[in-house]
Amino acid sequence: MVDEQRLPENNVQQIELLTGTEDSYGGVRIEIKNRMDSNVFGDVLRASISQWRQKGTKGVWIKLPIQHANLVEAAVKEGFWYHHAEPDYLMLVLWIPKTAHTLPANASHRVGIGAFVINSKREVLVVQENSGRFKGTGVWKLPTGVVNEGEDICTAAIREVEEETGIKTEFVEILAFRQSHKAFFTKSDLFFVCMLQPLSTEIQKQEEELEAAQWMAMEEYAAQPFVKKNPLFDSIANICLAKKDMKYTGFSPFSATSSSGKTNILYFNNQDLKQPLSSGKYKKTEPVQYKNNK
Amino acid sequence: MVDEQRLPENNVQQIELLTGTEDSYGGVRIEIKNRMDSNVFGDVLRASISQWRQKGTKGVWIKLPIQHANLVEAAVKEGFWYHHAEPDYLMLVLWIPKTAHTLPANASHRVGIGAFVINSKREVLVVQENSGRFKGTGVWKLPTGVVNEGEDICTAAIREVEEETGIKTEFVEILAFRQSHKAFFTKSDLFFVCMLQPLSTEIQKQEEELEAAQWMAMEEYAAQPFVKKNPLFDSIANICLAKKDMKYTGFSPFSATSSSGKTNILYFNNQDLKQPLSSGKYKKTEPVQYKNNK
Numbered sequence: 001m002v003d004e005q006r007l008p009e010n011n012v013q014q015i016e017l018l019t020g021t022e023d024s025y026g027g028v029r030i031e032i033k034n035r036m037d038s039n040v041f042g043d044v045l046r047a048s049i050s051q052w053r054q055k056g057t058k059g060v061w062i063k064l065p066i067q068h069a070n071l072v073e074a075a076v077k078e079g080f081w082y083h084h085a086e087p088d089y090l091m092l093v094l095w096i097p098k099t100a101h102t103l104p105a106n107a108s109h110r111v112g113i114g115a116f117v118i119n120s121k122r123e124v125l126v127v128q129e130n131s132g133r134f135k136g137t138g139v140w141k142l143p144t145g146v147v148n149e150g151e152d153i154c155t156a157a158i159r160e161v162e163e164e165t166g167i168k169t170e171f172v173e174i175l176a177f178r179q180s181h182k183a184f185f186t187k188s189d190l191f192f193v194c195m196l197q198p199l200s201t202e203i204q205k206q207e208e209e210l211e212a213a214q215w216m217a218m219e220e221y222a223a224q225p226f227v228k229k230n231p232l233f234d235s236i237a238n239i240c241l242a243k244k245d246m247k248y249t250g251f252s253p254f255s256a257t258s259s260s261g262k263t264n265i266l267y268f269n270n271q272d273l274k275q276p277l278s279s280g281k282y283k284k285t286e287p288v289q290y291k292n293n294k
Numbered sequence: 295m296v297d298e299q300r301l302p303e304n305n306v307q308q309i310e311l312l313t314g315t316e317d318s319y320g321g322v323r324i325e326i327k328n329r330m331d332s333n334v335f336g337d338v339l340r341a342s343i344s345q346w347r348q349k350g351t352k353g354v355w356i357k358l359p360i361q362h363a364n365l366v367e368a369a370v371k372e373g374f375w376y377h378h379a380e381p382d383y384l385m386l387v388l389w390i391p392k393t394a395h396t397l398p399a400n401a402s403h404r405v406g407i408g409a410f411v412i413n414s415k416r417e418v419l420v421v422q423e424n425s426g427r428f429k430g431t432g433v434w435k436l437p438t439g440v441v442n443e444g445e446d447i448c449t450a451a452i453r454e455v456e457e458e459t460g461i462k463t464e465f466v467e468i469l470a471f472r473q474s475h476k477a478f479f480t481k482s483d484l485f486f487v488c489m490l491q492p493l494s495t496e497i498q499k500q501e502e503e504l505e506a507a508q509w510m511a512m513e514e515y516a517a518q519p520f521v522k523k524n525p526l527f528d529s530i531a532n533i534c535l536a537k538k539d540m541k542y543t544g545f546s547p548f549s550a551t552s553s554s555g556k557t558n559i560l561y562f563n564n565q566d567l568k569q570p571l572s573s574g575k576y577k578k579t580e581p582v583q584y585k586n587n588k
Contacts, residue, residue: 066370066375066376069366069367069369069370069371070367072363072366072367072384073364073366073367075363076363077363081360081381081382082360082379082380082381082382082383082384083379084479085377085378085384085385086376086378086480087377088375088376090366090376090379090384091379091479104440104478105404105440105442105443106380106401106481107400107401107402107403107404107478107482108401108403108442108443108444109401109403109405109484110398110399110402110403111402111482146398146399147402148399148402149399149480149481149482150402150475150476150480150482153473175562175563176545176560176561176562177545177561177562178559178561179446179447179558179561180556180558180559181444182556184401185378185385186380186443186444187401187443188401188405188444190403190405231550232558232560235548235562235571236560238567238568239562239563239567241568242567247566247568248563248567249543249563249566250563251470251471251545254529256526262474262475262476264472264473264526265472265473265474266471266472266529266530267470267471267472267473268469268471268533269469269470269533269542269544269563272536272541272542272543273532273536273542274535274541275532277529
């Protein structure tokens, strides 16, 4: 993405300038697509910064695919810093004005789910993990997992339960959620306790992650010494017990597709609305793909 | 963090190996603290990888401060890829076994809040923004903002309301939340609608971000054409109207400090529990610092 524009001041050593797309905040976004010598890149960057400064450009974003790792040092030398990285690229950023930058922060949270799956006998689906802090403790816990990038919380809960135990489920509600900090390097964690209704009964345990999986009387789960002693586990067990008796209202998911086609799910206490939603602009999510496709 | 260990096979060219701390997943974490020549680093890395392979090491994490950007290319040449980056460092990672890696994913979500602040006259605190998509539209909206890294959702809501409008508040409940995807590069967004009770009445508008701020009858807010036409805004307005009539139960925050001293807030429907929590292991959060400190 080096264009044919020339610096008029210099007819001997012609420097091509970087071009990108302008964003709606007075900034410019550049993606390096072709291999370049790092010295040449440094020269091009200096000339480009000079031009951006004249034009009043604010933030400059450079997306550098990992195959162009040879250019990282040159960008840092010109004052760029790291904004974020994904496995295949590094995003560098520079703020040209002399004011404090107003660049948006990087993603700050990981999202996880715990699944409360209760069958018609009022038994809860529980597992024993074969790694991590619960390994060898004999503690029976709710199936848990991480929400993938771009995945809905309700979809992740259904997926994790099926992956770990083979049980197919329908999403009902979010019963509670916890925010905790410094969960992973400097990042925070949001953990959603989800109630699901089973659509099948026979457990097929995932061999890699689980020591055991079974249906267990809810009271037996809640009475485990580890659960009783841990405020978080104890509170969640109390919430699940209230839900088991049908005396607890959580947040139900309703989806609307925005004009740009984005998935967009709103979770709220639908029972307390004057006119509870059953259809309309926001529709109750129907994860039917899980009922029919497998 | 290059130690004194030598490769015994080679007495002529002695290569020092990288050392770090072992993690609980069979991996090793290294932080580069001193400046190094990139060729030397490449040699050291190759020898170290060879030793890790012999020892059965799984994941290798290298934290590379931005002042050592000269070493990025050498690490990538040895097979490392980017895990994540923060402004001042890049985290590179390598999976040594021939199996698929089980390294944890990077943070996937940004978290935002919208504040529903309602006074004793049942008026809602609303603002008009002077930038972004609402600039010049005349739309009155709830104050919104981004939750900072390491910040509790309830603290962020109180902070944003005070920053934007000067109104001091007490946190009441989370009324609803929305998950949406591809909100920022590939990242997702979790947006929490928070109810707060005002502790002061006089608005002092933030000049930088806001065109205007005022108290407005809730029905007038909800009747705005933009709100009526947008399913998300309309649903949130309906939830807020239900809350205004005290007929809606959201999720209240309760905090417990874990043994490691971590902040840990659980949000749930406290009114529906058999024995609603008012104290005990999990305690109702009391953001008193905002009442007294300012």
